[in-house]
Amino acid sequence: MQHRDRLALLGAPVWQGQPLYQSYLIVAPDDAAAGLADLENGIHAFSDPDSNSGWLVTAADLRAIGRRPEEFFARTIFCWGHRNVVRAVAGGLVRSGSVDGYVWEALAEIEPDLTARTRVLARSEWLGFPPFVVRADRMDEPGIRAFRDALLGMETTEAGRAALALLRLDSIGPAQPSLYNGILSRMQALNASP
């Protein structure tokens, strides 16, 4: 979203029938917290400072109550990967973590022992699934067009279906910039002056 003026959408993954996903706030299964506010002074794991689900959503939620992650939490760490956030929470390194809901659900199938050691405390609203993008000025290049066609027709080929099954996705569908209005509004909310 930071570079939306220079990028063009090729398509968005369709997961569970729609190109949307959520950000999960996760804690240990035995944690008594009932919401984000109860996690104050704990250690929190973010996935990546550029991640929507792994940083922006929680930071924006805190912003909404007039707080900032660095002072709300005792300490924040970046784990550089959604699975790592789940590992950090499951292993007890941190009290809570912000993680991509799609990744958490996929892990629940692939590594149920790992996700079983976490509990989803809160789910965000549905947001646009991270899309495939290209530089806008190269959109009409034949290679790019072929790539877009391949993406959008993945479910029509054997190899494409296998790849989608591996990714736990239904298909790659066409996407419009309006799909990401939710994320945009959170970015704006975060950047707005207090």
Place this chain on the structure above:
Amino acid sequence: MTRLLRNLPLSVRVPALVAGLMILVGVVASQQVLAVLGRVQEERLREIARLQVEGLAVALGPAVLREDVWEVYDTLDRASLAADGRRLVLTVVADGQGRVLAASDPRRAPVGRPIGPLAEGAQALEEVGLAAGLAEIRVLSSLEYQGRVVGQVLTELDVTDLAAERSRLVRMLLAGNAVLTALFALGGYWTVRRMMRPLRVLARHMDMTEGRPTAIPLDPRHDPEVARLFRTYNDMAGAVEARSEAERRFAERERYASLGRLSSSLAHEINNPLGGLLATADTLQAFADRPEVVQDGAALIERGLRHLRDVAKATLEQHRLDPEGAPLGADDLEDLRLLFSPEARRLEQALEWRVEARGDTLARLPAAPVRQIALNLLLNGSRAAGSGGTVGLDVEEGPGELRVVVRDSGPGLPDSALRRLLTSDPGGPGGGLGLRTVRDLAAALGARIDHARAAGRTEIRVRFPIPEVAAC
């Protein structure tokens, strides 16, 4: 304990000592093995801890420097997954201020906590040791990166397998030592029994001796020392036999010597009546026609001849010394008096003779040895008392015993004579065997000999135990 051990037979004591020594050796050897094992295990632990710390220093140095919690945790987590997961129980990495950056088990060592309480009881890397009974040990080490200390590493190592290995070894050592000790004890017992067989043979022969030692047959298979021992024993047995034989001969000779000494007195005793008898015979021949003279003469001759017959009978009885012979009677004592009186008369000695013992008491003792003992003591006393002295004999009953007491007014027995009479010490040269014969005969009858010297008199008291007669 020492007394108990001393009372045990040698064939048990020596194997017991061997077993004790084996146990001692086993304990010392086990201690040595365990000490070496302990050193090896500690060395192994130090190596593991050192490798762990050095590896972490390389892998975590930059992350610790940046205080990158995730990077440290990720590395520790991957390392614990890669390891077999048994030895390394917990690894905690702290920053330069001693706060926990991350741990392999963050729940035990939460991020940001001071490492101090966790490091309580931790050992330095260079001094890692295995304390008895501990399942886990902690090692604290500094974390160096590019030549400077950037943090600390606390490692908790599971040593239950080492403790188990140690206890397994202890059990094996105990079992092995017990088996070996038992084997060596049995071996020792068997060997010592074999080694002591010659001694048992010797002891058996000595037990069987009963006064006449028998030679041990020599076997060429015998050990040279054992053969020498047996030969020495056989030589000794031969010497004892020869000595016994010599003593028997001497005793016999002594008996004849006694009789020899008596013979002059007896000759005198016979000679006196003979003179009277011959004079009576002359009288009878001269006055054969006078019946009253003939009657008196015949009576005189008869009394003389009876006296001569008694003397001859007493002499014969004394000569026929037979330990298994007839029981003692009052007549034996009377014979003794008959035999001894002429000697006393010859030396003009006063003879005090007192017999106060019942016939059935006397009859429980054999006649010959008692007579010999009394005669030898009387002759000895008579010789000591000298001319005009006093010699006495008392025979009396006591509770369970018969006492024969011989007294004389002589100057007392010299030491050499007392030794011959009262002890088994070899007698001095030329001492004669009269008193030694008294001692030997008394010992054979179980009698005790006492000696006393009082009021110028020597008193030898021989106390014969009276054998019990079974009630009918």
